[in-house]
Amino acid sequence: MVEKPEPGASPERFSTEINRDVPVAAPGEFEPLALGSKLRVWPPVLLAPMAGVTNPPFRSLCREFGAPLCVSEMITARAWLRGNELTHLLASSSEDERPRSFQIYSADPDEVREFVKRIAPGIDHIDLNFGCPVPKVTRAGGGSAIPLKPRLLARILRAAVGAAGETPITIKVRMGASNELSTWRDSGRVAHEEGAAAICLHGRTAAQLYSGDANWDVIGELVEASKIPVLGNGDIWECWDALRMMRATGCAGVVVGRACLGRPWLFRELAQVFNGQEPGPPPTVGDIIPIMADHATRLMDFFGPELGMRQMRKWGVWYTKGFHGSSAVRESLVRVTNLEDMLSALSKLNQEEPFPERALRANRAKGSRKQKVVLPEGYLDDLNDDTPPKGPISEAELAAWDKALGGG
Ligand SMILES: Cc1cc2nc3c(=O)[nH]c(=O)nc-3n(C[C@H](O)[C@H](O)[C@H](O)COP(=O)(O)O)c2cc1C
Numbered sequence: 001m002v003e004k005p006e007p008g009a010s011p012e013r014f015s016t017e018i019n020r021d022v023p024v025a026a027p028g029e030f031e032p033l034a035l036g037s038k039l040r041v042w043p044p045v046l047l048a049p050m051a052g053v054t055n056p057p058f059r060s061l062c063r064e065f066g067a068p069l070c071v072s073e074m075i076t077a078r079a080w081l082r083g084n085e086l087t088h089l090l091a092s093s094s095e096d097e098r099p100r101s102f103q104i105y106s107a108d109p110d111e112v113r114e115f116v117k118r119i120a121p122g123i124d125h126i127d128l129n130f131g132c133p134v135p136k137v138t139r140a141g142g143g144s145a146i147p148l149k150p151r152l153l154a155r156i157l158r159a160a161v162g163a164a165g166e167t168p169i170t171i172k173v174r175m176g177a178s179n180e181l182s183t184w185r186d187s188g189r190v191a192h193e194e195g196a197a198a199i200c201l202h203g204r205t206a207a208q209l210y211s212g213d214a215n216w217d218v219i220g221e222l223v224e225a226s227k228i229p230v231l232g233n234g235d236i237w238e239c240w241d242a243l244r245m246m247r248a249t250g251c252a253g254v255v256v257g258r259a260c261l262g263r264p265w266l267f268r269e270l271a272q273v274f275n276g277q278e279p280g281p282p283p284t285v286g287d288i289i290p291i292m293a294d295h296a297t298r299l300m301d302f303f304g305p306e307l308g309m310r311q312m313r314k315w316g317v318w319y320t321k322g323f324h325g326s327s328a329v330r331e332s333l334v335r336v337t338n339l340e341d342m343l344s345a346l347s348k349l350n351q352e353e354p355f356p357e358r359a360l361r362a363n364r365a366k367g368s369r370k371q372k373v374v375l376p377e378g379y380l381d382d383l384n385d386d387t388p389p390k391g392p393i394s395e396a397e398l399a400a401w402d403k404a405l406g407g408g
Contacts, residue, residue, distance in 0.1 A: 022240040024273045030246060033069075033229065033253035035197045036168030039099060039124055041069045043274030044253035045242060045267070046200075047260065048233060049073055049103035049127060049172070053365075056093050057298035057308075058264070061291075065264045066271035069101055074129045077106035077115040091119075099124035103172070105132065107142040107152075108388045109159035116163040123167055125197075128160055130187070131174040133206035139374040141389030144174050144206035147183035148379070150190050151386035157194040168197030170231070172255075175218055177373045178207035181380075184222055192227045200231035200255050206373045210258075210366040220249035231255050237361040239269040239279055261364040262318030263355075264291065282355035285323060289346050292319050296339055309337055316342065322359025323349055 033044035047054055047062050047070040059070035072091065079087040093100050100123045106112045116126060130153065132143030147153050153171075160169045171191050176182035184201055191199040201222050203214035214234025223230045229252035232245045237259045245254055260266045269279035283291075295315060300308030316333030320326040325348065332345035376389070 020238070020240050022243050024276050024278060025243060027276060030274060031252075033198075033231075035125055035170065035229075036166065038166065039069075039168055041099075041253065043068060043242075043271055044246070045069075045270050045274070046071055046101075046231065046253060046255045047267070048255045048257035049129065050257060050261075053261065055090055055299075055302065056097070057295065057302045059097065060094060061295055061298060062260065062264050062267050063097070065267040067260075067264075067267035068271075069099055069125065071101045071103050071125075071127055074103045074105040074132070077104055077108070077111045081111060081115060101125040101127065103127040103129055104160070105129045105143075107146055107156070109155045110388075112156050113159040113163045116160045116167075116169075120164045120167040125168055125170070126160065126164060127170045127172050127200070128157065129172055131172050131202055131206070133174070133209055133371070133373070135371065135374050138177070138206060139376060141376045141379060144177055144183075144373070145375055145379065145389075147173055147187045147190075148177060148181060148375075149383055149385055150183075150186040151384055152388065153187065154190045154194050155386050155388075157190060157196060161195040169195070170198045170200060171196050172200040172202065172233070174202050174204055174206050175215060176205045177375070178205050181205075181373075184218060185225065188222050188226045188228075188230075196228060198229040198231055198252065199226065200233050202255075203232070203234040207371055209369055209371055210363070211368040211370050216245055216249055219245070219251055223250045223252075229253065233257065239266065239273045242270055243273060258364045258366070259360075262315060262321060264295075282357075284352055284354050285346070285349045286351035288319060288355070289343065289351075292316070292346065293339060293343065296342060300339075305338070309339070309342075312336065312342065316345075318364045320346075320349070321362055321364065322356040323353055324356075325349060 030044060032040040032042040034040055045068060047067045049071040051073045054071060054073045062070050075087060075091045080091055102119060102123050104112065104115060104126060130146050134143060137143040138145040157171060173184060173187045175184045188199055201219050203216055203219050219232040231253045232249050232251035233255035236242050236245060236254050236256045242254045245251060265283060272279045296312045299311045303311060313334045313336060317330050320330055329345050329348055336342045
């Protein structure tokens, strides 16, 4: 059943499959996630890398709600090595950010080696992105095209692990380019052979983008096949889903993406259920407004007042999703230029209304589109080839990066 959108709202699909018939964690039921010899993550929950989202201000907010490991948005190695100013800003973190976790995007082992060598000393965890489904990237042999060539994947990972010293390296992959071009088994094998500390599997193919349900069965199959910890990713919408995924698949930790867009307190609920406590009642509008003001202030401190408030516009849409009368308020929120206007728009909402249950599982970004994955001509002819993609990839990488920054 799909709930009717409120009058005037653009049609949104709300899943009603809410399963809260899940006991909180029993003492000792789950262990801290071990990444390498030093890093221990409790609860075993990561904030997923999200371009245009997991910047330093949002990571700091999530940390305050108890997120123990917050991965940066993908940082394009080439752009960073070329000294791109915005890339360097996004690759920065506050002095007190601990642990510091960084996602790298590159298809070139030499570039990865150089980048990791330079950043690893100040970083506690590095993730490599092999799941990007953006057509410009896969068409040039990057992102989720890379695991189709396991020897190339191995070369890139080897370069990172070799340069990282004690900093644990993980990889993040999808199930494959498409159902026909499945790569997760090879990725799991390569991750182990080349010394990755863990592998994160998003239970979708690149062709699926963000559509359909994430396939948790495949996450469970990878757990069985893998000799290193597996992090499960896809469709953790509520704290209960994290427990369900860990129990169903045996994965060592979960990675939370879209659910926390406009719901950073989800990490408090996750910490509660993993520590054996029932989560508190959902926040009301009156509780959420100060969180939004705090978020906007952090964005303005980091990006400057103008860009910070412009960034806050999309967050305003996510924070208010599903509240009564919110579609009218959102019309103002997508135009706000300062904090006062944002607060004035929010004052029109019923301050007592609790966070709507029907919005818990509402897709906050990326929609339900699918795609045909485009690969370079002849790409599948020699899957043993380990030559990094050359030429157009640099443009593609940078374009993907720009697009990701502008989007979200
Ligand atoms: C706005 C947005 C940006 C994303 N950017 C990245 C990224 O930079 N690197 C990456 O590995 N995955 C990225 N992803 C994918 C997420 O990390 C995650 O794998 C995906 O959203 C599935 O998890 P979820 O169902 O919990 O959202 C992005 C997803 C969204 C919604």
